[in-house]
Amino acid sequence: MAEHTLEERFQAKIDAEIKIEPKDWMPDAYRKTLIRQISQHAHSEIVGMLPEGNWVTRAPSLRRKVALLAKVQDEAGHGLYLYSACETLGIDRDTLYEQLHSGKAKYSSIFNYPTLTWADIGAIGWLVDGAAIMNQVPLCRCSYGPYARAMVRVCKEESFHQRQGFEILLTLSKGTEGQQRMLQNAVDRWWWPSMMMFGPPDADSPNTQQSMKWKIKRFTNDELRQKFVDVCVDQAKVLNVTLPDPDLKWNEERGHYDFGEIDWEEFWNVVKGNGPCNKERLEARNKAWDDGAWVREAAVVHAEKRRAKKKIA
Amino acid sequence: MNTNWPLWEVFIRSKQGLSHKHVGSLHATDEKMAIENARDVYTRRNEGISIWVVESKHVVASNPEDSESLYDPANDKVYRHPTFYDLPDGVKHI
Numbered sequence: 001m002a003e004h005t006l007e008e009r010f011q012a013k014i015d016a017e018i019k020i021e022p023k024d025w026m027p028d029a030y031r032k033t034l035i036r037q038i039s040q041h042a043h044s045e046i047v048g049m050l051p052e053g054n055w056v057t058r059a060p061s062l063r064r065k066v067a068l069l070a071k072v073q074d075e076a077g078h079g080l081y082l083y084s085a086c087e088t089l090g091i092d093r094d095t096l097y098e099q100l101h102s103g104k105a106k107y108s109s110i111f112n113y114p115t116l117t118w119a120d121i122g123a124i125g126w127l128v129d130g131a132a133i134m135n136q137v138p139l140c141r142c143s144y145g146p147y148a149r150a151m152v153r154v155c156k157e158e159s160f161h162q163r164q165g166f167e168i169l170l171t172l173s174k175g176t177e178g179q180q181r182m183l184q185n186a187v188d189r190w191w192w193p194s195m196m197m198f199g200p201p202d203a204d205s206p207n208t209q210q211s212m213k214w215k216i217k218r219f220t221n222d223e224l225r226q227k228f229v230d231v232c233v234d235q236a237k238v239l240n241v242t243l244p245d246p247d248l249k250w251n252e253e254r255g256h257y258d259f260g261e262i263d264w265e266e267f268w269n270v271v272k273g274n275g276p277c278n279k280e281r282l283e284a285r286n287k288a289w290d291d292g293a294w295v296r297e298a299a300v301v302h303a304e305k306r307r308a309k310k311k312i313a
Numbered sequence: 314m315n316t317n318w319p320l321w322e323v324f325i326r327s328k329q330g331l332s333h334k335h336v337g338s339l340h341a342t343d344e345k346m347a348i349e350n351a352r353d354v355y356t357r358r359n360e361g362i363s364i365w366v367v368e369s370k371h372v373v374a375s376n377p378e379d380s381e382s383l384y385d386p387a388n389d390k391v392y393r394h395p396t397f398y399d400l401p402d403g404v405k406h407i
């Protein structure tokens with residue numbers, strides 16, 4: 001059968017909202033796009049544990065500590081669901097790890113910012129998980145079955161993440177003057193990087209159109225960013241914080257909030273590896289991988305021994 | 314040394330009376346570790362009461378390219394469905 005007919009049949013399935021499953025024929029570019037997107041997503045979940053893990057031992061109460069620990073553990077789980085979805089496309093786990101550890105693969109640039117105070121943990125839950133949810137909910141309807149199914153599990157777990165973050169900030173907002181300042185300071189630092197999580201503006205995002213046609217993406221970067229701004233404004237009022245954007249104001253005509261210019265130079269700079277923590281994050285991942293080598297080897301030997309014993313018995 | 318751990322498919326019974334359902338996969342050195350990892354990765358919120366793990370290489374799958382020859386023959390056998398049979402409205406409980 002000619003290639004173009006296969007491609008036409010593939011697109012017809014997508015148009016009819018029929019999911020693509022691992023063994024189905026798919027264009028090479030679709031496979032490559034998915035491998036890149038799902039692996040970047042998985043890496044982001046894994047690296048995303050680092051800034052928050054930083055505060056587990058210093059959480060202000062046992063209640064906060066168990067919640068943060070559970071959240072960080074969920075993020076590890078999200079990484080694993082996504083790696084396993086990615087592997088169904090024919091790339092193996094060790095290759096994916098290698099791409100992360102060598103710096104060849106990207107992950108969300110938000111995780112290259114430091115967590116300076118406890119309020120940052122609240123701001124991450126509210127804004128970073130909030131932006132992630134905005135991105136992830138439409139991915140539950142992605143055309144690739146294993147990715148869509150993984151996202152359903154992820155989204156179920158995410159809502160607790162955002163709520164625990166918001167609760168941390170709400171507590172600070174009712175606290176001392178110093179705590180309120182800490183809250184405002186965290187929001188000042190996390191707002192713009194969170195806005196960047198939706199990726200470059202549509203005009204500079206050449207792959208968006210193809211991804212929408214393949215129904216990997218359901219909304220453009222700018223559409224999702226607008227949704228995010230619109231929900232955050234009211235939530236900020238509850239927290240009594242100011243979002244650090246003097247241009248933020250309601251536009252009656254559009255029915256949306258207008259917002260200021262994003263510093264894309266900063267974004268690309270962080271993507272290229274020059275953010276405040278890029279080096280530290282990669283070093284932490286590499287160290288964990290290298291230090292764990294003996295455990296992985298021992299586990300293989302142990303399993304072999306158990307198999308040998310079983311054969312004798 | 315090769316430390317690539319084999320891939321396992323994970324199936325979970327969410328509650329008594331339902332079938333096990335495929336939920337995803339994971340890597341583990343043996344069946345014991347596969348069950349333990351499946352518990353940690355796939356049942357952190359009481360999603361299951363029973364776990365099956367099967368090493369992925371043992372799963373035999375039908376080929377999607379054969380789907381026409383496999384499933385099309387069922388298409389023209391409408392008489393396998395109850396609606397194929399005409400019964401007067403008065404007949405109850407059937």
Ligand SMILES: [Fe+2]
Nearest residue numbers: 045074075078
């Ligand atoms: Fe996550």
Ligand SMILES: [Fe+2]
Nearest residue numbers: 075129158161
């Ligand atoms: Fe999360």
